[in-house]
Amino acid sequence: MTGIAVTLLTLATLIVMSIRFDRGHREIARLPMQWSLSGRVNWTAPRRLALAFTPVLAAILLITIQITAPVQTQPPGSDGSVLPALLTAALLLVVTHAIHLRLCDRMTSRMN
Template sequence: MLPLSIATVAVLVLMSAVAARRIAPGAERLTMQWKWNGTPNWSLPRNAALAVTPALAAVVFTVVALRGETAAVLPACIAFIGAHALHLFLLAKRGG
């Protein structure tokens, strides 16, 4: 399951790289969470915002690999890619 984990982190990094060029190119900060009414709740500097999910995935997959819990890898891969895609979609839709 290690190759799947590595591939997932690579996909997340690629998604972030593409988003860095396309989503709100002039924005210094990107929203990380929105309130129910659609206003930003908090934000991070651009590079940090795009690096959070790939970095978190790398940490989670490292812990999973060290603990030998391979059954958790596939659902985690799907969840990370889905969550990152949703975040990037919302950033694109709401302008960062």
């Protein structure tokens, strides 16, 4: 039950982050998706697709962790809890999405 709550809370957080960013950047048609080491944008995606990418990826990843973890062989002494892996993945997804949105914000503010 805790795993489901973590998944839903993470997805809600990512979706709210994307919606808030979208509301503030409606004039931008495409958002950067990858940067080179020199800081140049390698490729872009349509704004809505770019903002939906991380929440969709998170849903796939977090659900996969919950489904596959119970069927894997657990080491002796392990309680078989999937919560540490789920929390780690959730935290990394939220932080990564925040960094991506910050970089997009910085890049779009330079363009204006």
